[in-house]
Amino acid sequence: MIELDDERKKLLQTDDHILVLGGPGSGKTTIALCKAKHDIEKLKPFQKILFLSFARATVVRVYKQSQGILNTTDLKNIEISTYHAFEWKLLKSNAMLISKHPLSILPPHEAAVLFRGLSEDDLKQATSKEFVNSEKLHFDLFASETARLLSQSDSVLKLISDLYPIIILDEFQDTNQDEWDMICSLGQYSTLVALADPEQRIYDFRGASPARVGEYIKLFSPSSFDFGKNNKRSSGTDIVEFGNDLLTGANIGKEYHDVSICLYDEGYHNKSGLIKLKSGLLSIIRKLNNSSSNWSVAILTASNSLMIDVSDFLYNSQRFSNEHVLPSITHNVFIDMTGPTLSAIAIASVLELGSQCKCSVSNIVNLLEKHISGKNSGKISNADNIMCDALLSYLKTGKTRGKNRENLISLCERLADAANKIVYTGNIIDDWKAVRELFNDPNKYLSMLYRDSFHVRLLRKGSALYSTLSDLWRTNLNYFGAQIATENAFTQEYFSMDIQDSNGVNVMTIHKSKGKEFDVVIIYEEKYKGRILTNPEEIDKARLNLRVAVTRAKKKTFVLTPCSKPCELL
Numbered sequence: 001m002i003e004l005d006d007e008r009k010k011l012l013q014t015d016d017h018i019l020v021l022g023g024p025g026s027g028k029t030t031i032a033l034c035k036a037k038h039d040i041e042k043l044k045p046f047q048k049i050l051f052l053s054f055a056r057a058t059v060v061r062v063y064k065q066s067q068g069i070l071n072t073t074d075l076k077n078i079e080i081s082t083y084h085a086f087e088w089k090l091l092k093s094n095a096m097l098i099s100k101h102p103l104s105i106l107p108p109h110e111a112a113v114l115f116r117g118l119s120e121d122d123l124k125q126a127t128s129k130e131f132v133n134s135e136k137l138h139f140d141l142f143a144s145e146t147a148r149l150l151s152q153s154d155s156v157l158k159l160i161s162d163l164y165p166i167i168i169l170d171e172f173q174d175t176n177q178d179e180w181d182m183i184c185s186l187g188q189y190s191t192l193v194a195l196a197d198p199e200q201r202i203y204d205f206r207g208a209s210p211a212r213v214g215e216y217i218k219l220f221s222p223s224s225f226d227f228g229k230n231n232k233r234s235s236g237t238d239i240v241e242f243g244n245d246l247l248t249g250a251n252i253g254k255e256y257h258d259v260s261i262c263l264y265d266e267g268y269h270n271k272s273g274l275i276k277l278k279s280g281l282l283s284i285i286r287k288l289n290n291s292s293s294n295w296s297v298a299i300l301t302a303s304n305s306l307m308i309d310v311s312d313f314l315y316n317s318q319r320f321s322n323e324h325v326l327p328s329i330t331h332n333v334f335i336d337m338t339g340p341t342l343s344a345i346a347i348a349s350v351l352e353l354g355s356q357c358k359c360s361v362s363n364i365v366n367l368l369e370k371h372i373s374g375k376n377s378g379k380i381s382n383a384d385n386i387m388c389d390a391l392l393s394y395l396k397t398g399k400t401r402g403k404n405r406e407n408l409i410s411l412c413e414r415l416a417d418a419a420n421k422i423v424y425t426g427n428i429i430d431d432w433k434a435v436r437e438l439f440n441d442p443n444k445y446l447s448m449l450y451r452d453s454f455h456v457r458l459l460r461k462g463s464a465l466y467s468t469l470s471d472l473w474r475t476n477l478n479y480f481g482a483q484i485a486t487e488n489a490f491t492q493e494y495f496s497m498d499i500q501d502s503n504g505v506n507v508m509t510i511h512k513s514k515g516k517e518f519d520v521v522i523i524y525e526e527k528y529k530g531r532i533l534t535n536p537e538e539i540d541k542a543r544l545n546l547r548v549a550v551t552r553a554k555k556k557t558f559v560l561t562p563c564s565k566p567c568e569l570l
């Protein structure tokens with residue numbers, strides 16, 4: 001039941017631009033949805049209220065949260081979207097105003113391959129250059145191109161504002177300069193409702209600025225509402241108090257009821273932290289299962305690689321010498337999807353070529369190079385960079401040097417040969433698995449691709465990709481066209497809202513947890529991996545990150561940190 005105090009009631013009656021400030025779980029998103037419901041009656045039949053958020057997962061949570069506030073008819077009048085999806089829709093429908101040709105997307109997995117190893121600054125230049133040369137638009141350019149479109153064409157701007165007279169901006173503190181430029185235009189004719197917590201700003205690395213809220217106040221003179229330290233998410237707990245204390249260091253030496261700091265002893269077992277984490281998780285699951293069938297737990301780490309270690313450890317079961325067993329735990333893992341996407345494209349390509357007996361060593365080397373280059377969004381190790389260069393040089397010259405590389409090339413030869421010999425049956429799942437199994441090899445690069453392919457969820461029976469592959473087989477009795485179909489399916493997927501539910505156990509990075517909520521949160525770090533504070537000069541940033549992580553919990557937060565090097569912020 002939503003409680004509306006006087007301040008919230010006043011907000012509903014306000015027709016100016018609005019700024020809603022408030023700490024984690026203070027009810028910013030909720031009041032924005034109530035405001036949307038309140039204002040629906042003012043809309044003309046063709047108008048909608050636009051609710052913009054950053055991540056698809058947040059959009060899904062907002063959508064779910066809205067179901068307690070908005071009924072089905074209300075929801076037809078509200079468009080809940082990511083910034084990217086909204087910008088792309090605008091750009092696509094007005095492409096002629098910014099380009100001589102129809103626009104197409106440069107999807108993140110393709111961009112990662114093209115721009116492997118580039119620094120953030122160089123990346124920006126490279127994406128702009130790519131747009132000029134190929135008319136393919138990288139996601140990072142959506143906001144700047146939309147801002148350009150809206151600043152150049154007042155009629156488009158008026159049309160958009162006519163369609164969306166009220167625009168709600170979720171997590172406004174994390175908007176970058178390009179998004180801000182776009183908002184400045186939109187705010188000329190639409191009424192803006194900005195939701196912000198300056199102390200949840202964790203996207204400085206993509207251009208979020210501490211000045212943003214001040215800029216908004218200066219330009220739009222909004223009516224401001226401050227929910228301060230209201231705690232609607234975890235009321236009755238001291239989780240938000242801990243989060244706020246973190247910002248000043250007041251948490252140190254203080255006891256909290258609902259935030260537990262658990263020190264683990266690494267002992268002689270290099271997996272001691274993971275064992276403690278998994279044992280603790282099992283007992284939390286037991287307790288939650290006793291009280292409800294609908295619960296959620298998140299395990300949050302500060303780095304991608306620790307997140308993958310955690311996920312692997314949960315996925316596998318462990319048997320100890322005293323016969324004690326830690327069973328496999330089913331969970332959702334929110335990994336960077338470039339590696340899995342490129343692995344699926346590689347499998348589809350081998351399926352296409354192999355089913356026509358046309359697969360060659362060059363095809364496999366090419367696919368492998370793309371996977372190595374693009375995994376982890378193109379942020380790869382020096383050794384992998386060198387391997388990519390060697391594979392590209394092989395593709396040009398047909399030659400390579402060094403035992404490891406020669407070994408890899410002969411594995412690729414064997415793989416191509418085996419792909420041509422598979423007896424394809426037209427059973428999509430069986431044929432896909434047969435090709436995937438070719439990559440199941442101890443070699444580091446083949447096994448990386450193999451492992452990534454298990455994170456692909458697009459090939460369920462009945463999915464669009466499944467039907468397309470079935471059609472291809474029916475038409476040709478081979479998989480001619482499978483690669484392009486898979487690429488298209490993944491590009492579509494970047495806008496899809498069909499994403500994992502956060503019920504059950506979820507493993508993700510702290511950055512991915514923003515805007516979400518779970519019953520219980522476990523934050524995990526190791527002595528040398530996934531440290532919350534990596535650089536003493538960045539202590540303020542680490543405090544903001546940890547505050548976001550801690551305050552995702554509704555009931556209880558645990559922080560697991562090693563005895564020999566406890567988290568410096570605790």
Ligand SMILES: Nc1ncnc2c1ncn2[C@@H]1O[C@H](COP(=O)(O)OP(=O)(O)OP(=O)(O)O)[C@@H](O)[C@H]1O
Nearest residue numbers: 001002003023024025026027028029030232233515
């Ligand atoms: N006025 C209210 N009455 C009752 N429950 C509320 C109210 N406002 C928010 N809540 C509940 O509190 C929780 C957090 O609310 P909400 O997501 O709106 O907070 P937020 O300020 O947007 O959080 P964050 O910034 O951390 O993402 C939700 O579960 C929501 O249902």
